[in-house]
Amino acid sequence: MSIYPVILAGGRGTRLWPLSRADKPKQFLPMHGEHSLFQKTIERHATVDGLSAPWVVCGLSDRFQVDDGLTGIGINDATVVLEPASRNTAPAIAAVAEALVRTDPDAILFVLPSDHLITPDAAYFATLEAAFAAAKDGKMVTFGVVPTHPETGYGYIKAASGDGAVRPVERFVEKPPMADAAEMVAEGSYFWNAGFFAFGARALLDELSRTAPDVVEVAMAAVDAAERDNGSITLPESAYSQAPDISIDYALFERTDKAIVAPISCRWSDVGSWRAYWETLDKDDHGNAVRGKGISVGSKNSLIVSNRADVVALGVEDMAIIAVEDAILVCPLDRAQDVKNVVATLKEGKRHELLDVSPTVNRPWGGYSSIMNGPRFQVKHLFVSPGKRLSLQKHHHRAEHWVVVRGTAEVTIDDEVQTLSENQSTYIPLGAVHRLANPGRILLEVIEVQTGSYLGEDDIVRLQDEWGRT
Known part of the structure; x- marks a missing residue:
């Protein structure tokens, strides 16, 4: 009986604005060292016995960040499930369960948020074993954190009396006021809702068919029509957009009599605010x-x-x-x-430039940072990973100057291909078909100066592209 880590990586992390943006939410940011929260989530469970290759759920626009994160920690056998629209956690988890149960009817899902920080200890891993055993017996397991102080920003889970590794759930409380939170912490039978779970794929779908049948219907239709390609499953918008916007907590756990809680007492944070981030540092x-x-x-x-x-x-x-x-x-x-x-x-105020796009923008080939903007000009710092290249493209409204500051650049301008080294430059006239590539083994860095009447990213006409963006 295989256990599959399911990493939910579709959140937006708006409470960590201005660092977290729609195009680079907090789970993909290196906030505690070199690796991102997403990478740390996978790494901390890499040594757990019995875990299969991870499944990752993310939005279509996050695919390349997920791929880069997986490659950065040496994971090459993950399955990436791509959502055409965000429909909350219940439809996402149900779609993964439906896809898994078709090839592994006994599959156990270990569902994890991608943006939490946990410092596991021996007791944590022992709790995982108890939770997986309960999931194999058909229970719906939610994990609860032993609270260290009253907190109004978390939901709470009340457990039945006892001291076992897993205990029946009596009720859920959503973000209580401070006085109630203090009473619950003092009582000792309440835990912070950690937002990660374990259950059998078949058992989950059967129980959801009773508590939220529309979620299961959409999951089945979406998986039926999904596109599969090179380790990814793309859910169709026509089917998936019909899913209700509902969390797994509301769709399942608050409606089932099979819910149990597995308490953990190690250091945990959802890094859900700047105060929470400060507490982790x-x-x-x-x-x-x-x-x-x-x-x-x-x-x-x-x-x-x-x-x-x-x-x-x-x-x-x-x-x-x-x-x-x-x-x-x-x-x-x-x-x-x-x-x-x-x-x-x-x-x-429609200030989408401050919400949707990070100053440093990641692309499948590397990315760029905006340095300066002015009337009819813009300066960018481009960085291209070894062996990668941009799309073959042209612009209707701008010309570009490229100066290589690090590495080696292969530059295509119309029918001419040239190689530029550090401190060399070139000019791309308005309308010229061009491409920038890094044939070397170190990061290529280029200063790009754009001039023209319109400098928006939508003035890119892609003629060839390795990532399907033409």
């Missing part, structure tokens, strides 16, 4: 956590994050200061949950 003697170009002078218990300018925090206390290339957020740490209101305000 090492701090100086005054409680300050600094990431990137930050300097604390006479400040206390504050978070300073900057990936562009040097940010100096002078005499501040209990503050979050987040500086990226195109936006700066300053707020008290105890109001970190209210960043969602900032995002709502930006949406109302």
Whole structure:
């Protein structure tokens, strides 16, 4: 009986704005060292006995970030399930269960968020074994974290009395007020809802057929019509868009009598706010956590994050200061949950450039960072991975100048192909068919200067593309 890790990687992470954006949400950011939260989720379970290759669920636009993350940690046998639209966790999990049960009727799903931080201990892995055993017996297992303090930003799970590794669930409580949260923590039978689960694929579908039959119907139709190609399963929009927008908590766990909770007591965080992120970081003697170009002078218990300018925090206390290339957020740490209101305000003002696109944009071939914008010009820093190349393309409204600052570039302009080394440059006239490639073994870095009447990304006419974007 195989156990399949199912990594849910479709979240947007809006509460960590301005660092987290729609095109690069928090699960793909290296927030705790070199590897992203997504990569760490897979790595921490790599040594668990009996786990099969992972399945990853993500949006169509996240496919290349998922592939890069998997390649970066040496995973080459994962199955990637691509959602044409975000329909919450219940349809996503049901689609994976439906796809798995057709080839492995005894499959066990171990469902994990991709954006949580866990420091596992021996007890954690022992709890996993107990949870998997319960899932094999047909139980619906949800994991609960032993709370360390009253928290109003989490849901709670009340367990039946006892001290077993798994216990029946009595009820769920969604984000209680502080007074209620304090009472529940003091009582000792409530756990934070960690948002990860274990259950048999067949048992899940059978139970969902009773509690949320429309979810199962859509999952079956979507898998029937799905496209399969080179380790990926693309769900069809025509079928999947009919799924209700509902979480697995509401669709299943709050409606079933088979729910049990497996408590864990190791260090855990959903990294769901800037305060939560601050709590996960090492701090100086005054409680300050600094990431990137930050300097604390006479400040206390504050978070300073900057990936562009040097940010100096002078005499501040209990503050979050987040500086990226195109936006700066300053707020008290105890109001970190209210960043969602900032995002709502930006949406109302149609400030999509601050919500949808990161200053550093990843592409299948590498990516680019915007350096400077002005009337009729734009400067970018392009980086191309070894062996990769951009699409063969042209522009109707802009010309481009390329200067190689690192590595070797193979440049195609109309019918001419040339090789450029460091400190060499070239000019691409408006309308010329061109391509940039990295034939070398080190990262290629190019400064691109665009000039013209319109410099938007939609002025790219792709004639050939290795990633199906023509």
